[in-house]
Amino acid sequence: MLNTDDKKDPRIEFAKSIEKVVIFVVGFFKELYLGVRHGLIPWGLCGIFSILGNIGYAAHVDRSLFRLLHLGKIYPTKPLWVLLNWAIWAFSGFWAWALFQMGFKQYRTRELHRVFSEAGLKSSTGRLPTLVFEKTFDELTQMLRVTIAGNTLEKFKAARAGIESNMGIFIDDFRENRKRGTIDIIFSKNPMPRNVELANVALLPPCKFLVGETRASIIKADIRRVPHLLIAGQTGGGKSSFLRQFITTHLLNCKNSQFILIDLKEGLESHLFEGIPDVAVYENVESACKRLGEYSGELPRRLNAIKEANCLDFDSFCARPGHDPETDPKREFIVVDEAAELFLSSDRTKVSEAQQARRVLSDIARRGRAAGVHLIISTQRPDSRSLDPQVKANLPGVLCFQMANDASSIAVLGNGRGTELPPYPGRGIWKVGAEMLELQTPFLSHDAAVSLLAPLKKSSQQSDQADQPEQKVQ
Ligand SMILES: Nc1ncnc2c1ncn2[C@@H]1O[C@H](COP(=O)(O)OP(=O)(O)OP(=O)(O)O)[C@@H](O)[C@H]1O
Ligand SMILES: [Mg+2]
Incomplete structure (x- = not known):
């Protein structure tokens, strides 16, 4: 981590910017990976957007956009940059989805931090469980995968009532994965009959x-x-x-x-x-x-x-x-x-x-x-x-x-x-x-x-x- 006292040092500032870019790029590709790995990506919607992107590229909308932004001079002409430009347009639906996920996750994490904090899931070092991803099984059942953040499965179970009332949900089960250091919370807005x-x-x-x-x-x-x-x-x-x-x-x-x-x-x-x-x-x-x-x-x-x-x-x-x-x-x-x-x-x-x-x-x-x-x-x-x-x-x-x-x-x-x-x-x-x-x-x-x-x-x-x-x- 970089020291905030060194704010004015341009090299530190530059390193900070690089760190932010790296975090952003890693986060971006992590979203795509999680999307593919856990079947979260809405393939149809992303596909439609990507087709539109391809049509836009074929119609030289990209060139017009560069000109409009007065960036015509840096319009890609070298093969590698041309390829990169094409990839952005050709898979635009998927990039857009990953960006949306990143934003949405930040918003959800803030909300979940409040819920977990009130439910007593703050670890001794002050850490709170953070959202890894959210998955919908069917129209009634969902799953939240969160980091365990120094807590135990028992602590999550003890916090069940607090999480349920705070989020207005009914929790079916907590699943711990020690290797990954995560907990899956399987829940629904409606209770499932037990008998x-x-x-x-x-x-x-x-x-x-x-x-x-x-x-x-x-x-x-x-x-x-x-x-x-x-x-x-x-x-x-x-x-x-x-x-x-x-x-x-x-x-x-x-x-x-x-x-x-x-x-x-x-x-x-x-x-x-x-x-x-x-x-x-x-x-x-x-x-x-x-x-x-x-x-x-x-x-x-x-x-x-x-x-x-x-x-x-x-x-x-x-x-x-x-x-x-x-x-x-x-x-x-x-x-x-x-x-x-x-x-x-x-x-x-x-x-x-x-x-x-x-x-x-x-x-x-x-x-x-x-x-x-x-x-x-x-x-x-x-x-x-x-x-x-x-x-x-x-x-x-x-x-x-x-x-x-x-x-x-x-x-x-x-x-x-x-x-x-x-x-x-x-x-x-x-x-x-x-x-x-x-x-x-x-x-x-x-x-x-x-x-x-x-x-x-x-x-x-x-x-x-x-x-x-x-x-x-x-
Ligand atoms: N729908 C149900 N609601 C509540 N309890 C149930 C239900 N089904 C089964 N049980 C309980 O679970 C126990 C085990 O059920 P069951 O013998 O049908 O399992 P099984 O899948 O046939 O197991 P095995 O493969 O070992 O034969 C039952 O004795 C009963 O107490
Ligand atoms: Mg049987």
């Missing part, structure tokens, strides 16, 4: 299910529109709990459906579904592979039946005048809890069965919608070894709970948002197409599921004891 009860399943129309609650609305989906689902996340994220309420909802609301439940980690608490008609549970890889192998003939049969009835797909097949719910194929749900167990089957003697099962799953993912067959796959490990890429590519609905690392999150969502989720069970990202929504999934307790499913079990017991459609295959 979403699956209140009244009967209020949902047939084939619809509750995905969860965002900060602003309740998200429902229709299995006819989003026919297959991938549910991914690290252990304890809420995959099996989601499946439990999903299966219960469809059992109660989606009449004329049947279920193949492949519960390879006993996460579904399959005894819940025992005794319910049209539910078959498979609890080991061998029996699951066998059942899926048999299914390879079922899919073409279903598609043939639909074709012979001159229908386009299963929905029009069910809506046709002569539809007989008793004899016609039923809507089928194939639910696999922990697909990696199936895909990573190491039993060498069962390799061919496992391969056949994978082929069937891939076929169902590709053609199942038209046949009224839905594939719901949950996995902790979404990598290409643990989950067939062809299957994954054909699952249009994705529910991603917190992920262990960026690679897993990218494999599921195409970005790192899965790792940025706060560590609350049930907190996930719902992705259909390009749209991603952060939400809290509904929770159906074991006891609530037992009482909701009891009538189904009773009616099956009353109907015919001898004829047992439900089977549990060990």
Whole structure:
């Protein structure tokens, strides 16, 4: 740092000016780097500005500008300066964005310094956390990355209420990165519900299910529109709990459906579904592979039946005048809890069965919608070894709970948002197409599921004891 007493010394003044220029240039390129690295740059807008810049350059607006400013004599003519002049015009949108960011960051930093100071985040040496960058995840969720500035994660957590009330926000989580010396503050203007009860399943129309609650609305989906689902996340994220309420909802609301439940980690608490008609549970890889192998003939049969009835797909097949719910194929749900167990089957003697099962799953993912067959796959490990890429590519609905690392999150969502989720069970990202929504999934307790499913079990017991459609295959 330069001494202020030496103000009048021209050499010191010159050095100060150089220092300012260097700080400015470094700051400028740092903004561009952060913009590219964290996807902050509005490429479309910057692109449009840059195209205008290019047009201006082609129309010699640059030359006119130099003349207008009486700088015609220094108009660049040497190759290097010509190139520099062109680069300024050709990428003008991006330069303008970086300049705007620098200004905006100064303004935000001033505001944040006030907030952090009032929240007690001044270090013993008087330092305050400084803004590194700000990122918008979706229209409701944002992140601030600030320097830790001599504080601790615990100190930030203790300052939560102060920051929240000062900024009028709700903080989801603080994430420390010791290597970088930063803290990510994930927040929103709206609170995220911590617990979403699956209140009244009967209020949902047939084939619809509750995905969860965002900060602003309740998200429902229709299995006819989003026919297959991938549910991914690290252990304890809420995959099996989601499946439990999903299966219960469809059992109660989606009449004329049947279920193949492949519960390879006993996460579904399959005894819940025992005794319910049209539910078959498979609890080991061998029996699951066998059942899926048999299914390879079922899919073409279903598609043939639909074709012979001159229908386009299963929905029009069910809506046709002569539809007989008793004899016609039923809507089928194939639910696999922990697909990696199936895909990573190491039993060498069962390799061919496992391969056949994978082929069937891939076929169902590709053609199942038209046949009224839905594939719901949950996995902790979404990598290409643990989950067939062809299957994954054909699952249009994705529910991603917190992920262990960026690679897993990218494999599921195409970005790192899965790792940025706060560590609350049930907190996930719902992705259909390009749209991603952060939400809290509904929770159906074991006891609530037992009482909701009891009538189904009773009616099956009353109907015919001898004829047992439900089977549990060990
Ligand atoms: N939506 C939710 N709301 C509140 N709590 C939840 C929710 N989902 C799950 N939980 C809690 O988290 C615990 C773990 O959930 P769950 O067993 O579904 O995780 P998982 O992702 O299946 O884990 P694993 O991969 O180890 O099987 C549950 O027992 C429950 O207490
Ligand atoms: Mg589980």
